[in-house]
Amino acid sequence: MEKNSKNNKTKIIIAILLVIAIIALCFGIWAMWFRPAPVLDPDYAAKDTEANAEQIEGDEGGEKLDAPSGGGAVTLIYGKTVDIDLSENKATFLIGNPAESTEYLVAEIVIQDQVIAQSGAIKPGYRVTELDLAAGAKDMLREGGYDGKIVLYMYNSETDERAIVNSEIIVTVTVSE
Numbered sequence: 721m722e723k724n725s726k727n728n729k730t731k732i733i734i735a736i737l738l739v740i741a742i743i744a745l746c747f748g749i750w751a752m753w754f755r756p757a758p759v760l761d762p763d764y765a766a767k768d769t770e771a772n773a774e775q776i777e778g779d780e781g782g783e784k785l786d787a788p789s790g791g792g793a794v795t796l797i798y799g800k801t802v803d804i805d806l807s808e809n810k811a812t813f814l815i816g817n818p819a820e821s822t823e824y825l826v827a828e829i830v831i832q833d834q835v836i837a838q839s840g841a842i843k844p845g846y847r848v849t850e851l852d853l854a855a856g857a858k859d860m861l862r863e864g865g866y867d868g869k870i871v872l873y874m875y876n877s878e879t880d881e882r883a884i885v886n887s888e889i890i891v892t893v894t895v896s897e
Contacts, residue, residue, distance in 0.1 A: 862895065863872045
């Protein structure tokens with residue numbers, strides 16, 4: 721009787737260990753092949769101007785802002801809402817880099833730490849009102865409202881090197897199909 725009890729306990733322990741091993745194996749497979757890859761922020765600005773960038777009307781560019789040697793200065797025009805149309809695969813919003821700025825901008829629309837859309841370089845004197853959604857973003861979103869942010873990376877207009885200081889704008893994101 722005592723031997724049967726020990727055999728049953730041994731079988732239960734082996735079964736539990738086997739289940740734990742199978743769960744660990746499944747998690748490992750998911751982590752290696754199915755987990756979304758992180759989006760890395762570039763250290764140097766995109767060489768191409770954002771395709772959707774348009775010149776800001778009435779902003780022919782007066783004097784540039786004063787910037788310390790080796791530094792930069794940026795002014796912004798922005799909206800606090802982002803509209804995403806899943807059927808069009810587009811995000812509509814406003815981010816402008818007035819001509820007085822000395823830096824380029826790259827804008828990312830971020831929801832729950834996921835980059836939904838990213839612009840190319842937005843040069844001084846230009847604005848962007850529409851971006852294509854990032855690959856896979858359409859599958860992550862459902863119709864409704866989200867808290868989000870527009871993350872702005874500033875780049876030196878002479879070296880294309882990313883500035884140490886960046887900015888975030890809190891926005892309300894509305895997703896429709």
